Amino acid sequence: MKIIVIGAQGDIGRAASAELAARHEVIKAGRTSGDIRVDITDRASIDEMYRKTGNVDAVVSAVGDVHFGPLAELTEDQFMLGLTHKVMGQVNVVLAGLNTLNDGGSFTLTSGVLDRDPIRQATGAATANGALGGFVKGASIEMPKGLRINVVSPGLLDVSVPRYGSFFHGHEPVSSKRVGLAYAKSVEGALTGQVIIVE
């Protein structure tokens, strides 16, 4: 298979790429690095990415910004970041790619643990994650050409602990290997409309 991994240099993108590259051609895309540069907040940039890759069999998206901050201090702009970037950005990857994916291909998006096991200052992330779960459930029954769509929802990755562990006390980190397997399950399996939890 020919697979685009967006956000391939992030902790999650690396885990997905490592697992998938063992058996497939992986095209790495990212905002500031990779084989192709793409800004998922800009539909034209996503369209350009697909023009460069041509038809592919799968797209993995492991990107999406959210704002972290105390609930009572959140501004509308801060709250909307997760909805415009992590949600709408990843949704645009799907909407823009419907014609570029080969029949039977798949989209795999990325959410995270915070809508089922919340931490403080993370309502923006919890909201975006829940939204993505709803999106893949709804979109899965309308996908053309036998396309599938899932979202992987990993806990805090082991490799992310040095940077983010202090926000996640008590959370058991998940191995990058297991996170990579979840993307393989989505891309190489037959599931659709699922939130694939790794915890």
Added chain:
Amino acid sequence: MKIIVIGAQGDIGRAASAELAARHEVIKAGRTSGDIRVDITDRASIDEMYRKTGNVDAVVSAVGDVHFGPLAELTEDQFMLGLTHKVMGQVNVVLAGLNTLNDGGSFTLTSGVLDRDPIRQATGAATANGALGGFVKGASIEMPKGLRINVVSPGLLDVSVPRYGSFFHGHEPVSSKRVGLAYAKSVEGALTGQVIIVE
């Protein structure tokens, strides 16, 4: 209790108001009708609503627009409607109301069935519903003053069948009475961070 019901003239708002008004003072709010007019897409309008009501014990929000249309034809603006209106609008009702609710008060938002039992042309709704589930889960652990927050997720109401039934073939309608009970459970009970499903 003194309770604001936003969207009190809608099918769901009527169900909530009917149940709660039997035991409490209900202030009906709405975009075009009610004791107080409020536009939840406008933070200033929400702030003005709370200035008019003064302190209250509970807020029920039963409002939120989404766009319905085939997945493959969705524009970004159409998709964003659910995120800016149904999600951000209801979230702003919460953020703006944190200081106005009395200690131990509650917010009850409204989502719907489409993120767990999807229909065609409803990815916008599925996404918004999922987002609201994530929001209340995340927000519940950060609420000040012992405030609680839940979201009621009803199936298609019996009274809504004449207008929307043709989109929901095979869905068993739920009675308005049972939907009203769900709001009473949220407002008068002790749950928090829950998606209260009525189906």
